[in-house]
Amino acid sequence: MKRILFGMIAILLIAFLAACTSDEDANEDEDEGEGVTQVETAEVTEDDFVIDRSVYGHTSPTSTAPVMVQEPGEIDTLEVENGDQVEEDERIASITTPAGNQDITASTAGEITNLEVSEGDIVSTEDPLAVVADLDSMIVTFNVTADVQKLFSTEDTLDVVIDDNEYEAEITAIDKMPDDTGLYPVEATVDNDDGDILAGMVGEMQVPENRIEEAIIVPTEAVTHADDEAFIYVIDGETANQITVTIQESQSDETAIEGEIQAGDEVVVDGQLTLSDGSPVNVVEGE
Template sequence: MTHQKPIVSLLLAGLLTLSLTACGKDDSQPSPDAGTSVPAGTAVQVETVTSDTISSENKVSGKVTSDLDASVFVATSAKCTAVYVEVGDTVRAGQALCTLDLASTLSSYEAANIGYTSAVQSYQDQAALFDKQIALYEKNVNDLKALQEIGAASQSEIDAAELTLMSAQVTRDSTLSQLEAGIQSAKASVEQLATALENVDARGNVIAPISGVLLSLSAEKDGFVSSAMPVAVIDGVDQLKIAVTVSEALVPKLSIGDSVDVTVNSVGASFTGTIRAVDKTANAQTKLYTVTVTIPSEVDGLLSGMFADVTFHTDTSADTIVIPAQAVLTSGGTQYVYVVEGDTARYVEVTTGLTGNGVTEITSGLEAGQQLVTVGQAYLSDGAPVRIVTRED
């Protein structure tokens, strides 16, 4: 019996060794995760750079209103060079009714506009200059008063400085008053000529302000129209229009007949409208110009008083590089993008131009055919390894 315990111990040790050996065989099997490691490089999405056409977009809001009838006046005597319609015709808003020889009036209007703009700029420049001078004179007076308190300046010096200040203030008020009179005179000239050119486009065409039936037409080819009677009278259908106001920076870029994009969210309507009138003088209170847009008759569900968003397309560039706006990154004053060459990201500085609906014009830095990073660019650096994935990945 005394020899059985060592034998049993030896048997147990042997069994344990065999068990460990059997378990060790599993180490040679492939890992459940083998073959599923993530490829190297930052995941990005790309698109090929192409040329396209882009226009600047300017969105403003206005209201839907309705028309009844309209008399078309031209507040000057002018020779008619062409007539395009007859009494009884159905005309559409924005349609040319006739052409008048208004070259001299149009030139005078442009010159008056330039004069008005120049007068305003001169006033602003002079006002800024006077403000700087007076600020310096006021500082000089205050400094002398402070020095007087410590015995470093006399009262006579302060009196002289105050006299200089008052003289500058009088000069400023007198000069600005004269300049303001010049502005009002220039503005009056612009408004007078603008009245004469109401419902007239830049080519001298008299434009129908509304759609409807032409009831009368005083214009005859080689004849003269008079300011005493309307050129045309239109019996308007129940025509809807949109009135919006725009800034002085935008109004020179708009013309009668231009197409615009319109959205009326209250009825879920989106359609293309046409500019039928552009005011040539600003509202005295708001300093904004009213633009009237015609709504196509086939658009249903609109009611007078509804709000509408109007997008004007200006400053068009054709055959230019256009990319998604989100692809452009900015650091300080530098704009840049990333392109993919092989499996590597390359940093490229770019110069941008016009901006449209989610897209940006690139005037330098990119060429058609390059692979532009559109998703994942914020995580890249120049020379970083990348792997291109699709949206489904």
């Protein structure tokens, strides 16, 4: 009987010790994970940092030539319609006038636009019969302030976005005198081989306004501000070190900084708000 009793006590004691060991292991695991922050990082780069100024303009044909009649009369035949391509001296229409029949020809090559008459209509010498426009290339005209006008130079090549498409534009004219609104017209020429650019469309151009050469660049979201100071967190093994930095220039996506940091360092871009200097971290990949 005593043997059975001792056996039962031994079994209970072993079970109790096993339970205590499991609790200790669980607590150790919990302690090890406590205080470790999951963060996302990005690599520091070194490059020229350019601040761009956005300017907006409208498109127009490179050249337009009105088609005029010499004598008023009635349109006898009409050889073209809007959108047709014509060559120089190609016949557009013939009209009957008091002085006899008259052929109307194109003074230049291009595309027929603004044709609003039909055969049998009476035309006068006051309004053009149509307009021949050169749409193979388009002009984008930007009206800018004097300060922005100084950012342009003729023959500069800049990107312009028109109808969500990006084109290469060459600055071809910079007016030195303001227009009636007090702004200075700047013209850029864009190839329109596909004919996708129509007159009157809005073009957005990014003009370099300021440049910092060989700047240390980090994602703007990596920079944290507190007590009138800016700092970032740099990954060192499994910890994040807080580095105070000076901001040189900043844009929505990137910021140029100075500080004890170099290209190739990994900086925290998500999770840094709960960090302090030397905090343990676990680097995870973002979505």
